[in-house]
Amino acid sequence: xxxxxxxxxxxxxxxxxxxxxxxxxxxxxxxxxxxxxxxxxxxxxxxxxxxxxxxxxxxxxxxxxxxxxxxxxxxxxxxxxxxxxxxxxxxxxxxxxxxxxxxxxxxxxxxxxxxxxxxxxxxxxxx
Amino acid sequence: xxxxxxxxxxxxxxxxxxxxxxxxxxxxxxxxxxxxxxxxxxxxxxxxxxxxxxxxxxxxxxxx
Numbered sequence: 001x002x003x004x005x006x007x008x009x010x011x012x013x014x015x016x017x018x019x020x021x022x023x024x025x026x027x028x029x030x031x032x033x034x035x036x037x038x039x040x041x042x043x044x045x046x047x048x049x050x051x052x053x054x055x056x057x058x059x060x061x062x063x064x065x066x067x068x069x070x071x072x073x074x075x076x077x078x079x080x081x082x083x084x085x086x087x088x089x090x091x092x093x094x095x096x097x098x099x100x101x102x103x104x105x106x107x108x109x110x111x112x113x114x115x116x117x118x119x120x121x122x123x124x125x126x127x
Numbered sequence: 128x129x130x131x132x133x134x135x136x137x138x139x140x141x142x143x144x145x146x147x148x149x150x151x152x153x154x155x156x157x158x159x160x161x162x163x164x165x166x167x168x169x170x171x172x173x174x175x176x177x178x179x180x181x182x183x184x185x186x187x188x189x190x191x
Contacts, residue, residue, distance in 0.1 A: 020140045028140070
């Protein structure tokens with residue numbers, strides 16, 4: 001049932017944006033941003049319950065929890081960066097979009113450094 | 128899924144577009160520019176609250 005809501009919302013916003021595109025490009029852009037924000041908010045509320053379940057599973061299984069937190073952070077950053085990147089591309093600013101993506105990758109790399117070092121320690125321990 | 132906000136923004140956009148045409152036809156380009164900017168600011172104010180809401184939700188969900 002939610003799918004129909006999302007679909008209807010997206011189609012209506014696309015139609016309204018096309019109506020406004022010729023006269024007022026900037027307001028059309030703000031409407032695309034608004035539509036993206038609303039759809040993401042909808043996805044976020046669903047995502048919250050999924051992450052709660054995964055977290056409880058991990059607690060039960062006793063696996064190291066901080067790796068899961070890093071994975072969560074990385075997905076969050078990827079989600080936001082992709083959101084901003086597509087809006088920049090929509091506005092016609094490809095250069096800013098690629099720079100934003102590159103910066104996002106660097107941030108993800110810095111966050112996942114402890115995982116890499118842990119991996120290296122494990123490997124060196126094996127050898 | 129508050130679609131009425133989307134309709135509000137679209138309404139403001141169309142209103143500003145029409146006003147712009149009327150004002151440019153009447154020869155007052157500067158006032159046309161003013162209405163465009165005010166329309167833009169109103170729409171931005173509406174959208175910014177939603178954007179901050181989104182960022183806050185993402186922050187809490189992904190524990191950033």
